[in-house]
Amino acid sequence: MTRALVLGGGGITGIAWEWGILAGLAEAGVKLGDADLVVGTSAGSVVGAQVANGLDPHTRYEAQLAPPDGEIAAALGPGVMFRFALAMVGPQAPQRVRQRIGRLARRSTTPEAERVAVIESRLPVKDWPETRRLLITAVDTETGGFRAFDRTAGVPLVTAVAASCAVPGVWPPVTIDGRRFMDGGVRSGVNADLAAGYDQIVVLAPIPRGLGPVPGASEEVAALRLDSRVALVTPDASALKAFGRNVLDPAHRAAAARAGMAQAEAVVDAVREVWD
Numbered sequence: 662m663t664r665a666l667v668l669g670g671g672g673i674t675g676i677a678w679e680w681g682i683l684a685g686l687a688e689a690g691v692k693l694g695d696a697d698l699v700v701g702t703s704a705g706s707v708v709g710a711q712v713a714n715g716l717d718p719h720t721r722y723e724a725q726l727a728p729p730d731g732e733i734a735a736a737l738g739p740g741v742m743f744r745f746a747l748a749m750v751g752p753q754a755p756q757r758v759r760q761r762i763g764r765l766a767r768r769s770t771t772p773e774a775e776r777v778a779v780i781e782s783r784l785p786v787k788d789w790p791e792t793r794r795l796l797i798t799a800v801d802t803e804t805g806g807f808r809a810f811d812r813t814a815g816v817p818l819v820t821a822v823a824a825s826c827a828v829p830g831v832w833p834p835v836t837i838d839g840r841r842f843m844d845g846g847v848r849s850g851v852n853a854d855l856a857a858g859y860d861q862i863v864v865l866a867p868i869p870r871g872l873g874p875v876p877g878a879s880e881e882v883a884a885l886r887l888d889s890r891v892a893l894v895t896p897d898a899s900a901l902k903a904f905g906r907n908v909l910d911p912a913h914r915a916a917a918a919r920a921g922m923a924q925a926e927a928v929v930d931a932v933r934e935v936w937d
Contacts, residue, residue, distance in 0.1 A: 664936065665859035666696035666712065669851035669878065670703025670844065671867025672908030674917035677725040678900055679708045679865050681921020682928070684722035689929045691936055693863055694718065700809075701856045702798045702845040704867065706825035707784065710818055713795040714786040725918035727882070729911035736907050741765075741830035755874040756805040759847050763802030766829035766843040773833045780823040782820045789818050798845025799824040802834045807848050809839075809855055831909065834850075847873075853881040861935050862891045869895040892935040897924050 683693055694712045700711025711721060715925070737745075745798035748761040789795060789812035796809040797819070810821040816837055832934055834841035845852060850869065856862045862885055864878060871877030878899035882893045896904065904915035 662860040663697045663858075664695065665698040665700065665856035665863075666693045666709075666859040667700045667851050667853045667856050667862065667864040668702065668705030668709045668712070669864070670705055670846035671904075672704055673911050674904040674908045674913050674931060675704035675867030676707050677914040677918035678867050678896060678904070678921035679705065680718060680722045680725050680782060681918040681923075682865055682894060682925050683708070683712065683718040683921075684733065685922045685925020686929055686932060687718045689925065689933075691929060691933050693932075693936065695877075696863075698794045698795065698796070698856060700796045700798070700852060701822075701825065702852050703826050703828070705851070705865070706797045709795060709797070710784060710786055710822055713790040713793045714788070715790070716785065722918055722922065725755065726915045728854065729914060732911040734910035734912065735828075735831050736909055737828070737831060744830060744930065749873045752909060753874050755848070757876050759800050759805030760803070761803060762829050762842060762847050763800070763834075766802045766827065766834050767830060767841065769830070769833035771833045773835060774885045776827070777820060777823045777835060778831050779837070780826065781819045783818055787817075787819060788890040795823050796855055797821040798848065798855070799827075799835075799837075799842040802841045802843050802845045807845075808837075808842065809852070828909075849876055851878050851881060853878065853885060857885060857888070860889055862889050863932055863936060864891065864893045866895050867904075869893075890935045892928075892932045894924075894928050894932065896920070899928065900924055
């Protein structure tokens with residue numbers, strides 16, 4: 662039997678919530694880090710890189726509780742949201758929509774190297790895992806094409822994670838092989854279809870809703886359930902309250918992590934049924 666862990670996007674609060682869920686499940690004896698495949702999108706790429714490299718979820722959970730001293734909150738402001746809405750106007754073929762969002766992404770004036778350096782400073786692993794398959798998702802800003810980078814792609818892990826976390830309108834695209842890539846969540850918040858063919862799948866989706874041609878997590882999970890056992894975990898009411906209005910605000914990180922830890926107790930039986 663093969664097992665896959667899918668970690669979706671959701672900003673700083675999504676990272677914290679996922680670590681809370683993972684740590685709480687591990688304490689209950691359900692160790693999702695034993696997955697054969699880890700799929701990481703945006704925030705999930707940050708968590709996935711560490712999970713696939715064997716980092717202890719409780720230690721990483723504790724790290725989320727540290728005060729966000731010196732960290733500055735980013736935000737999807739009204740102007741960015743308006744441009745996102747404009748990108749949805751026109752032909753709804755998913756790749757065409759992604760191309761229009763890509764034009765928004767390329768307008769960023771933040772130096773790419775500066776952003777990659779921030780990711781590198783915050784990511785406690787720098788190398789692709791040797792014993793577990795890890796997929797990091799991103800989208801080409803010009804073609805709208807989708808990429809899932811792995812150890813064989815010849816791309817540094819930090820660069821792949823930075824690309825997957827390049828939220829359009831907030832952070833600059835990241836250059837890989839002469840192409841500029843943006844957040845993998847532009848294609849899907851979870852990209853759970855990459856786990857197709859695995860027998861047992863757990864999906865953690867901090868932002869489960871879809872938008873326009875971007876599918877929601879439930880839609881993708883329904884397709885996977887035709888051939889696999891799948892557990893989908895999404896934030897409960899307490900977690901959503903902890904996230905606040907801005908998922909990119911580090912001030913909400915600790916509360917989001919604690920909410921994930923608390924929610925793990927409520928979902929452990931459903932996850933264990935699939936995983937074990």
